[in-house]
Amino acid sequence: MTTQSIYTASHETRARRAPHLPVAALGWSAGLFLAATYAVCVAFDLIFPSQSMNGAWASVLPWVSGISVGGVLLGLVETFLYGWFFALIFGPLFNYFAARSAG
Numbered sequence: 001m002t003t004q005s006i007y008t009a010s011h012e013t014r015a016r017r018a019p020h021l022p023v024a025a026l027g028w029s030a031g032l033f034l035a036a037t038y039a040v041c042v043a044f045d046l047i048f049p050s051q052s053m054n055g056a057w058a059s060v061l062p063w064v065s066g067i068s069v070g071g072v073l074l075g076l077v078e079t080f081l082y083g084w085f086f087a088l089i090f091g092p093l094f095n096y097f098a099a100r101s102a103g
Contacts, residue, residue: 018102023091031083038079042072 038057045052045067054066057075060082064075 018095018099020098021091021094023087023095026091027084027087029083030086031080034079034083035076038075039072042067042075 041053041057045054057064061075061078064071064078
């Protein structure tokens with residue numbers, strides 16, 4: 001078997017394999033990303049109180065009102081859980097449709 005035929009066989013095998021998203025990695029990544037984004041927004045609110053985003057956060061984060069230690073911690077937990085919610089829905093759907101389209 002020549003080097004070219006080994007490369008071609010290996011390349012064809014990889015080309016037919018469907019992409020796969022590991023749901024746990026997606027959950028941790030999305031959850032930490034959203035929690036970090038929330039923390040940056042809270043810091044921004046503290047630095048620039050006239051440009052506060054409390055109104056925007058209040059509509060998507062139930063039970064979080066204003067900037068307090070408890071409110072910020074609850075906001076971090078809720079945004080992290082939103083990331084996992086996204087991963088648990090999007091990951092399996094992506095994997096299903098990717099496998100289906102790969103044939």
